[in-house]
Amino acid sequence: MKRRDFIKTSAAFTAANLPLPLLYAQVQNQLSKNDNPQTLFDAIVLGVGSMGAATCYYLAQQGYNVLGLEQFDIPHELGSHAGQSRIIRKAYFEHPDYVPLLERAYKNWQSLEEETGAQLYVKTGLLYFGKPEHALIKGLRESATKYSIHVDDFSEQQQVTQFPQFTIPSGYDRLIEPDAGFVTPERSVLLYTQRALQLGATIRTKEKTLEWKKSGSTIQVKTAKGTYQCKKLIITAGPWAKKMVPSLSNNLKVTRQMIAWVKPKNWNKFELGNFPCWTIADHEKPGIYYGFPILPIDKFGGPIGLKLAHHFHGTVSDPDSINRTPTAEDEANLVYALNKFMPEAYESTHVMKTCMYTNTPDENFILDFVPGYQDVVVAMGFSGHGFKFASVVGEIMTDLAMKGSTELPIEFLSAKRFS
């Protein structure tokens, strides 16, 4: 594939395609002018990160008077959405029931792209490597078969010819999902926020919610700066959901996860256009290693380098006191995978960052009403694989909160499965 297949060069130059720091500055300016003396809202969205920004957008689009409350900046690096790129794929190994939601998520990302003129989804293809009996391989084959998703197997020889960057042990399956790729988290969160503001939403940053409670026929939300009322409350607090929804907190475990950007020995071989997204289920380690091509930072934001991570449960942590300093052990774990499977990919480590997973016991999300409340809904427990769904979760949260139900198939994500 040629580079032009990956980056839309024909797209009109719009504000949405501004370099990320400029888009960020533009949205901060809009947020600073976004004052509203009102204290009663149709809906309040608690936490404007991945899911919250999308939810503010859908609520505002449907004409609701919405207040979004975010404790930090939009976006920021202290939660779960930072880091340039998030894989999006349809042959969902975690559970085939996600596939109908993914169909809608892809469609909704495309709608936001058309509405804003931005490129949010980049199709790179996604390679899968692992032993045939590994849950990654078995699960993706099950979803692909059930929903006729295009996934190709290839032989060891074909892999070596087409993707010589990888040295994969014999006995591993080798597959590619050509329609998979990545979405851009910072630009997506910024654009959902910007569109929500343009559609009339009020969004307040650096305003931490301290508590919420039922008060007569409304919900009262108390922050560090004021008290608001709303008819419906939507909680999208990511790793802090444990603190905001105590009745479900036993089902959540927040873990510390590391991402690295490295300098390869051969830069060109790993750049966007020459290299796809990848996942490897190493039979000698738990979890799944995965990564992305090197991205141009003017379009996607920094850091520069070849990005990779390890999808497994890191150290259980509190989001307010998590250790954000990378250790030698963190680095060694990621360098191990590069040296083993991509010998030309590692020369030196450029930077490492900390992110958080919010895990449920079965690693499936919770999209439901908060037990005991008909007017409070929650989206949480994304277990390290939620970002690609933000575009559909915003729609689902709006349906649940404002209509009381959704036509999208989310029964398997009910909170009742843990009661």
Ligand SMILES: Cc1cc2nc3c(=O)[nH]c(=O)nc-3n(C[C@H](O)[C@H](O)[C@H](O)COP(=O)(O)OP(=O)(O)OC[C@H]3O[C@@H](n4cnc5c(N)ncnc54)[C@H](O)[C@@H]3O)c2cc1C
């Ligand atoms: C290293 C890593 C790699 C990942 N890779 C992928 C991937 O490749 N593909 C994929 O689909 N997913 C991936 N994910 C998962 C995905 O990023 C998360 O599932 C998703 O970002 C979760 O969104 P969220 O809205 O729940 O949390 P966040 O985006 O963190 O948003 C929660 C927001 O609520 C705010 N908040 C919380 N409490 C309060 C309060 N009291 N008052 C005000 N504001 C509050 C927070 O500040 C935050 O902004 C990855 C995650 C990590 C950590």
